Amino acid sequence: MTLLLELMAPFEAHTAMPCTDEDPELFFAESPSDIELAKLVCGPCPLRQECLAGALARREPHGVWGGELLVGGEVVARKRPRGRPRKIVEPAIETPSREVAA
Numbered sequence: 513m514t515l516l517l518e519l520m521a522p523f524e525a526h527t528a529m530p531c532t533d534e535d536p537e538l539f540f541a542e543s544p545s546d547i548e549l550a551k552l553v554c555g556p557c558p559l560r561q562e563c564l565a566g567a568l569a570r571r572e573p574h575g576v577w578g579g580e581l582l583v584g585g586e587v588v589a590r591k592r593p594r595g596r597p598r599k600i601v602e603p604a605i606e607t608p609s610r611e612v613a614a
């Protein structure tokens with residue numbers, strides 16, 4: 513019986529994973545609010561640490577794993593929005609004006 517319980521343990525853990533009840537797209541969302549929602553879904557998961565450790569070991573390119581947002585295989589606080597990077601505005605350099613002799 514003990515062996516049977518040990519064999520069943522991974523399946524019981526699987527049913528306890530909150531992400532199995534959610535749309536998988538939520539964990540690869542672009543919007544900050546959906547990303548935060550995915551992190552909250554992971555909160556009570558009993559496999560949180562293993563999930564994050566596995567994602568870090570695989571260097572997952574993106575997504576919420578173990579309650580953390582990964583981008584490029586690393587945990588980041590938030591995702592940069594798509595699109596062009598911000599324009600860096602250089603400070604204006606003042607040039608000395610020439611005085612025209614009359």
Ligand code: SF4
Nearest residue numbers: 531554557560563578
């Ligand atoms: S920690 Fe991993 S296994 Fe658990 S709910 Fe989140 S994504 Fe699913």
